[in-house]
Amino acid sequence: MIELRAINRSYSVGGQPVRALDNIDLDIDAGAYLSIMGPSGSGKSTLLNILGLLDRPSSGHYRLDGHDVTALSDLEQAQVRNQRIGFVFQMFHLIPRLTAAENVALPLLLAGVAPGRREPLVAKALQELDMGDRAHHKPEQLSGGQRQRVAIARATVTEPELLLADEPTGNLDHHSGQEVIRILESLNSRGITLIMVTHDPEMGRRASRRIKLVDGRLADPDVAT
Amino acid sequence: MSLRSADTVRYSWGALRGYPTRTLLMLLAISVGVAAVVILTGLGEGARRYVMGEFAALGTNLVIIFPGRSETAGISPSTLMGETPRDLTLADAGALARASRIRRMAPINVGSAEISRGGRSREVVVLGSSHDLLAIRHWKMAQGRFLPHLDLDRAAPVAVIGSKIRAELFGAEHALGQWVRLGDRRFRVIGIMGSEGRSIGVDVEETVMVPVASAQQLFNTASLFRILVEARSREALEPVKQQITEILQRRHQGEKDVTVVTQDAVLATFDEILGALTYAVGGIAAISLAVAGILIMNVMLVAVSERTAEIGLLKALGAPAGQISRLILTEALLLSLGGSLLGLAVGELGCWLIRHLLPTLPAYPPPWILTAVLALTLLTGLSFSLLPARRASHMDAVAALSRR
Numbered sequence A: 001m002i003e004l005r006a007i008n009r010s011y012s013v014g015g016q017p018v019r020a021l022d023n024i025d026l027d028i029d030a031g032a033y034l035s036i037m038g039p040s041g042s043g044k045s046t047l048l049n050i051l052g053l054l055d056r057p058s059s060g061h062y063r064l065d066g067h068d069v070t071a072l073s074d075l076e077q078a079q080v081r082n083q084r085i086g087f088v089f090q091m092f093h094l095i096p097r098l099t100a101a102e103n104v105a106l107p108l109l110l111a112g113v114a115p116g117r118r119e120p121l122v123a124k125a126l127q128e129l130d131m132g133d134r135a136h137h138k139p140e141q142l143s144g145g146q147r148q149r150v151a152i153a154r155a156t157v158t159e160p161e162l163l164l165a166d167e168p169t170g171n172l173d174h175h176s177g178q179e180v181i182r183i184l185e186s187l188n189s190r191g192i193t194l195i196m197v198t199h200d201p202e203m204g205r206r207a208s209r210r211i212k213l214v215d216g217r218l219a220d221p222d223v224a225t
Numbered sequence B: 001m002s003l004r005s006a007d008t009v010r011y012s013w014g015a016l017r018g019y020p021t022r023t024l025l026m027l028l029a030i031s032v033g034v035a036a037v038v039i040l041t042g043l044g045e046g047a048r049r050y051v052m053g054e055f056a057a058l059g060t061n062l063v064i065i066f067p068g069r070s071e072t073a074g075i076s077p078s079t080l081m082g083e084t085p086r087d088l089t090l091a092d093a094g095a096l097a098r099a100s101r102i103r104r105m106a107p108i109n110v111g112s113a114e115i116s117r118g119g120r121s122r123e124v125v126v127l128g129s130s131h132d133l134l135a136i137r138h139w140k141m142a143q144g145r146f147l148p149h150l151d152l153d154r155a156a157p158v159a160v161i162g163s164k165i166r167a168e169l170f171g172a173e174h175a176l177g178q179w180v181r182l183g184d185r186r187f188r189v190i191g192i193m194g195s196e197g198r199s200i201g202v203d204v205e206e207t208v209m210v211p212v213a214s215a216q217q218l219f220n221t222a223s224l225f226r227i228l229v230e231a232r233s234r235e236a237l238e239p240v241k242q243q244i245t246e247i248l249q250r251r252h253q254g255e256k257d258v259t260v261v262t263q264d265a266v267l268a269t270f271d272e273i274l275g276a277l278t279y280a281v282g283g284i285a286a287i288s289l290a291v292a293g294i295l296i297m298n299v300m301l302v303a304v305s306e307r308t309a310e311i312g313l314l315k316a317l318g319a320p321a322g323q324i325s326r327l328i329l330t331e332a333l334l335l336s337l338g339g340s341l342l343g344l345a346v347g348e349l350g351c352w353l354i355r356h357l358l359p360t361l362p363a364y365p366p367p368w369i370l371t372a373v374l375a376l377t378l379l380t381g382l383s384f385s386l387l388p389a390r391r392a393s394h395m396d397a398v399a400a401l402s403r404r
């Protein structure tokens, strides 16, 4: 499903080039459960952002379902993000003035789905995450775990093929974190491709496939750094 | 696929409501600008209407003749010989009265004299004229009758006095039929003017009117101050003016030594001046709208940077750059629309208040100004938020999302 070929991403900081990703080759099958580990600053988020079309590689090719998405225009990439990719962030990124239901409806809103058709989809997405009774709550009225569940409902309401999660448990206590992981895993078991960045080795090990980044390069995940 | 317009408006509306202080501040700035335009043009238009009204009250289809030339066209033998322009006389007035296109004519003589009755006396303006003046000026009598029909050169000891003079001289007593002394002559009061005839130049409540020949005797003069002529119709104004000029030129041995103006010409001049004044005042007020525009730009820039994470999220969820700009521009449009509607309401209220406090000033803003100010505000709001919208749409999604 995903083919990365010779992906480089470098930043120039004060005239000095910084290689955040160094010649990455990676293939990921549809329906995979992949965890990305590695020390801080090793390029995990950078990789995830490129996979999510939020960032463009400095060089290399990214094929999604056989199509070279690096060649797409910004508008086309926005469309792919909207329809086929879901994001879950460490910071949740819920809009504080909107209710849970309104936050979940955002991707549909942006896709131009009519209000009448949005409602059942939003209700269903919230229901599946056990948040049906919190639909009209504002984020500030929800716990961290509940917020992340709303964020997951938002990521899945368009039924994407690919779910990208950057340290989704980073801001949660152990219990809520476990619950969020279980939710993501159950989504994966229903066929969605799950790629998750995590610092927690225990969580990382639960993935069926693990990769590790060190200084922007792929490394052996079983060797401690 | 793209955001529906209704959803765009609803989303922007929500964003505005999410930051009430900022939104209210901008609404205030815009509405103050709009209200200023409405109130100031209302005042200008009120002044124009007031003056027009006053002139209209002078009479309709009016031609005014006064001695002396207003323009210097050519040198005549008389000016070479250093003669002063010939006076207007009662004979001139009589000749005009016979002209075909003239409906009414009233010669006018003005001076001041002491009026007394019993122990009381005061200085008054004395207006010498004829019977037709009442109809020409659309005056109404409070009591009694106006000056009688007389040959122009016949004096008569009758006077029409203003209501204030009546009150001062007679108090609660009956005035009609009583005698008063004007200068060294005695006149019998035949009529009293009420407050109806207040208009430019003459306050009839404080004027005494006598037959023109009596006034000439009183002031010991043979000349006239002015002749008022009423044409049969508006269309007849120009021909009448022509005819008067010809008649008087013939009577004055070919000299064009009088000035003949139609009230229309005077009105048009005033209309033009006051109209220009309204534009100028409105223009100055519109500057406050430009200031509001700059405020909109600044506040929208702050709003964009405060909502960096939100904009990053929208991008991650699949909003293209154009969509983000449209959301910001919609916010600006909603603000401008709300601000201008509020400003129009405040402006109209202000004008109403002015009309209430100064009933003589018809302070109605010209109707076109409402549309113009609305269009101008929307345009200002839109153009000053182009930069913030551009900044938002060019924002880097990754950087926006990672900022904490």
Ligand SMILES: Nc1ncnc2c1ncn2[C@@H]1O[C@H](COP(=O)(O)OP(=O)(O)OP(=O)(O)O)[C@@H](O)[C@H]1O
Residues within 6 Å of the ligand: A011, A012, A013, A018, A019, A020, A038, A039, A040, A041, A042, A043, A044, A045, A046, A047, B399
């Ligand atoms: N906008 C940027 N400008 C310059 N350098 C950047 C930028 N973004 C990332 N980097 C650099 O790229 C490298 C990889 O960053 P990245 O955020 O991918 O790390 P990470 O593995 O996600 O770290 P963490 O575990 O702390 O989140 C780092 O060295 C970082 O300093």
Ligand SMILES: [Mg+2]
Residues within 6 Å of the ligand: A044, A045, A046, A166
């Ligand atoms: Mg990271």
